[in-house]
Amino acid sequence: MGRTVTRSGKRTTIVDIARQAEVSISTVSRVLNGRPVADEVLATRVRKAATELGYRPNMVARDFRRGVTSTIGVVVPDLANPFFPHVLKGLAEEVSAGDHRLLVVDSGEDADQELQLVAQLAGSCDGIILCSPRMSQSSLATLPALGVPIVCTNRSVGDLPFGTVGIDSAAGMRQAIAHLAELGHRHIGYLGGPGTSLSDGLRREGLSTAASELGVKVSSTEAGSTSDDGHAKLPELLDQGVTAVIAFNDLVAIGALARLRELEMDVPSQLSVVGFDDIPVAAFLGPPLTTVSLPKEELGRRAWAGLHQQLETGQVPQEELLPASLVVRHSTAAPAD
Amino acid sequence: MGRTVTRSGKRTTIVDIARQAEVSISTVSRVLNGRPVADEVLATRVRKAATELGYRPNMVARDFRRGVTSTIGVVVPDLANPFFPHVLKGLAEEVSAGDHRLLVVDSGEDADQELQLVAQLAGSCDGIILCSPRMSQSSLATLPALGVPIVCTNRSVGDLPFGTVGIDSAAGMRQAIAHLAELGHRHIGYLGGPGTSLSDGLRREGLSTAASELGVKVSSTEAGSTSDDGHAKLPELLDQGVTAVIAFNDLVAIGALARLRELEMDVPSQLSVVGFDDIPVAAFLGPPLTTVSLPKEELGRRAWAGLHQQLETGQVPQEELLPASLVVRHSTAAPAD
DNA sequence: CTGAAAGCGCTTACAG
């Protein structure tokens, strides 16, 4: 192939193509970017040369020149938390359809690291999606200075200029209480999540509002977010004489179910149990779990929609709240008495 | 602040800093990169100016100039599959410790898209980690031409110049069979995974080898990877008279457990069940699931180690196989008779 | 030691 004139050693660039096709680099660039080129002969020569030389564009150079990165940064507190992968999935679908890429980082549930990561990402992303940020409000307030559009999920941001999209878990909680109240329960226990969790706060609010409206008594305890936590803290609620329990999430509910099995208490005849999340296994538990379904993938999709809009129009989108919905299965029934 | 001389409208660059600090851009660059600067007075002026102007380096420009991206691409078949987030987590920890970033893409279990994604990523990443690639061997063979170091997980790549790290699931399967054989089971069923899954192939191999060594009979069926699949296909195995069942993964095992509950068959007295993965809920099922634990996070860590080594030394690392280990809980016991 | 200059690979006004 004596005709192949590549600068030895280096990766092929448009200069090499221009040389081989005997045109200018401007023409090469135009052809390769599908811009109108009059002379089809030239275009063909360019495409041929590009193929022959195995040309692959240097995306970094292109991004640099264009001043955009086509990359969206995503910060999640913990990839191993089954909530986030689904959000990411919804996000990933939309983002790649919009010709962007996702740069995912895990903050390890650490607020300080989260802040640093956002600052870093800001340098190499067109926009950032902050999933359930753990950082303080005052840390959040420093973010607009980064000059990058930011959308937060599951977090109210006050009057900060961020798009937000959340799930109306208070409403989900209300549905759960209403369901239980209708079955005849008058004293309900809440196996709460970690104190730092904002969604836990929202759920507690929904819980107390709905409970007082419906005239049911509530006892609650701070459990956590794992099955271990549910397993450990359930007895505390049992001691208080509740006839039904709502868990912070399905994992916690599963821990509670395990404890009840050990205690040889039947669900739902001796105690009703409600979860939160509707994870894939929820329908296959013994008994199949009544739980509040959270639109996680939709959350991801809406987050991108908000960011995309801001990128295009410069307008910070409206706050958005997605509905949660109760899925009634077989872990709830009328109380024993 | 009359002293602040920024070119209006544009983001601050080192040129602005140089002007304000009255030094050359070379000096600015050196100071900001922590390279030795003799005159501490100059350095201080630079740092002061950088802070005053709110300078944030343009990472894209820096990467472009340096010819590296500090970004590692990761392709996963499905983020919602509970296996991968843990791999990612292990990966993310190591990668960020090594001052790189993770660009995560989801191929949607689609082999063609997977191939395209890799080609795209190659343009903007220093290296790529291909998790459980679904693409054909011949597609894999086209990847070396991309000129980017690649490490594959859970996939043998023949003599392709890729690092690989996998989990010895055949050995895990052998342990499961041995455990069951020791309990007295002579006829075992396998609720297999999707036909396209390489790990399923590996497990079937381990299964048949170990079974013939230990003199146990095996009946197997192709189920899939979800609880629904396990729930649907279990009866097929029951009809063949097995006394124990091994599932492709814990999700499938959970589906089988649900079916057995419906059938009012007790586990383990009437049927033993073994899973694969040891997902967090496995210990909290009814009964707690005996399962093969897979070192997912370690898989991620080793994948990065391999890629890192290749990036540093140019040497393709050895093939690596991580051990799986059986966790015996309460879903297995001696057969009824 | 510091500064002036070149150049990374592109894209895109601007001439011709």
Place this chain on the structure above:
DNA sequence: CTGAAAGCGCTTACAG
């Protein structure tokens, strides 16, 4: 229409 040239923001040989 195509081509020559400028320039994106950095880093880094190279002079002085």
